[in-house]
Amino acid sequence: MATRISRGELAARLAQDIPDGAYVNLGIGAPTLVADHIPEGREINLHTENGMLRMGPAPDAAHVDPDLINAGKQAVTELPGASFFNQAESFGIMRGGHLDVCVLGAFEVSQHGDLANWSTGEPGSIPAVGGAMDLAIGAKRVYVMTDLLTKDGRPKLVAECAYPLTGRRCVSRIYTDHAVFDVTPDGLAVIDAFGDTTVAELEQLIGLTLVDAIGR
């Protein structure tokens, strides 16, 4: 059985790859954990698409300001040097290629880097996309943070996405609880496998041919 790491450990692993000075957008949910694991000595600038740079952590209960929220509509704080701006400018930051990194969740990622994370297409579900499509195509590096398998054991890394796409060929790297994968012209390349996990085991788990790039 391949080794798995926790969400917090995965967030810490991903945070290692965010360089000092980067402008970063963390998607709603698990990606927000990355902010808690930025290595000592690195200063990053968090962007939230509802219109703020240099977003700070959540306030304590006595300092919740309803005018100061993040994209998940949770209370946040402002760091020194923070700025507020309107939605057109905020999405210009994404679409214009000014963000260094965004971290998103996923329902599926294809071996070509297609991302599906906004709709399961289930009948009766309320469709909602928000800023997911803008983030997916806008940031210089699009990192996906996800479990490798769904709760019922189906791989989330697939040959072609079955769920509706968020963006085509937009994902740079996929951080999973078993391993880290780069999207390359030759398919998915394993650049890091956790514990005693092997590339052969990963191929068996997801049913795709993988490039072994560990330690390269």
Place this chain on the structure above:
Amino acid sequence: MIDKVVEDIDAAIADIGDGATVMIGGFGRAGQPVDLIDALIRHGARDLTIVSNNAGNGDVGLAALLQSGRVRKVICSFPRQNDSWVFDRLYRAGEIELELVPQGNLVERIRAAGAGIPAFYTPTGVGTEIYDGAETREFGGREYVLVEALPADFALIQGYRADRLGNVQYRKTARNFGPPMATAATTTIVQVDEVVPVGALDPEAIPTLGIFVDRIVPVGWRDWTPDGVYAGGLVDVNGEPVESGIDPTVGETKATEGLPSGVGGKR
């Protein structure tokens, strides 16, 4: 003398007619012009098309407008939230039409309408089902989809401070859709906490220019910003009064203690 201030909020929105397209600012509850929306509900205009990022939270503001049955269609990016039960019910019952637009395309369509651009090519959404069959074109080897500007008859916006000329400042992330929406509507109506004298706003920091604004409606300080100073600890992120909060620096406190009397304005 130019004076865009309208004290009577019902008079300020009285010309919104049946069938109007109305932009409503805000991201979730931050920046949602709840007092103007309440006036619109009292006014009774029907068959409205609403342009807003979300489709209402809880039972107040935009959610209450949807609940009133006067909205035919919503154009938005993210209607599904954990407290959007009003929209969810109407949508599932087939009683409301939805045009879903990725958030960046939504705001750029609004911005374009206000800037005299009838349509533009965007990379957002290319190859997705939202733009199935839409016109695309390649620039520099990358594919873009053509989307059209989105103007409106009215924009309802929540600002923070304004002067009688219509210059508006916002507060923190409540700015969100205010500035682009103010430019895209035939008639722009802004509710604010406070009207200040002409010259009091820093000319270097005016996110919405008076030229875009038709009416300013003062509605009074909100409880968490008495006299424009953030008081803290009085409300939750929804703006609801907090019964008690725990501040780790001082232990358990009753958060409503220390609320200055009489600073809540009309709210």
